[in-house]
Amino acid sequence: MQASVKWVEGDTFIGLSNSGHNVVFDTGSDSAAPSPMEMVLMSVGCCSSVDVVSILQKSKQDVSNVEVKLSAERAQTAPKVFTKINLHFVVTGKDVSEKHLARAISLSAEKYCSVALMLDKTVEITHSHEVVSL
Incomplete structure (x- = not known):
């Protein structure tokens, strides 16, 4: 690349x-x-979202929307690296299973999202989620 x-x-x-x-x-x-750090933050959100959408679709979940709301904390002094990142997934659909969503997020975090796995070496990354039923 x-x-x-x-x-x-x-x-x-x-x-x-x-x-x-x-x-x-x-x-x-x-x-x-966006700044370079904002792009990194959005990149981890996009990378994880791609995985979550794909896994939910393979699990036959009736998903109509997936949004990940990202929040991050940075070091106070230079280099102002990320110290914490939270990815909060808001998934909208009909009868979307909390269990399937939690599994999709876990698989992304532990196996598939290369951006998160790279950052996870130095950043505390957490995940949360909610399902909005139609």
């Missing part, structure tokens, strides 16, 4: 993935795009 990041101006950068996708980063106080 390869990528590049190019400085645009001020605190704005554009990342280009090997697959040809552009992502804007901005680290200024009046930023127009």
Whole structure:
């Protein structure tokens, strides 16, 4: 895997993935795009969500929406790394099983989500969830 990041101006950068996708980063106080750390946080949420959706679908769960609400704490001094991350899954559907959802989240956290598994070496990652019935 390869990528590049190019400085645009001020605190704005554009990342280009090997697959040809552009992502804007901005680290200024009046930023127009996410910061690199916000992108990391959203990446762990996306990675886990992909797993959870896939596992729930394979389990024949009638899911209509999955949202993960992310919260994180960072170190007070530089480098201001993440110290804690919580992924709170809100799954909407008809008769979605709490047991199946908990299992999907657990499998993602322990086996499938490469972003979370990489971060888990240095960050306390927790998970919570709720089911919204239709």
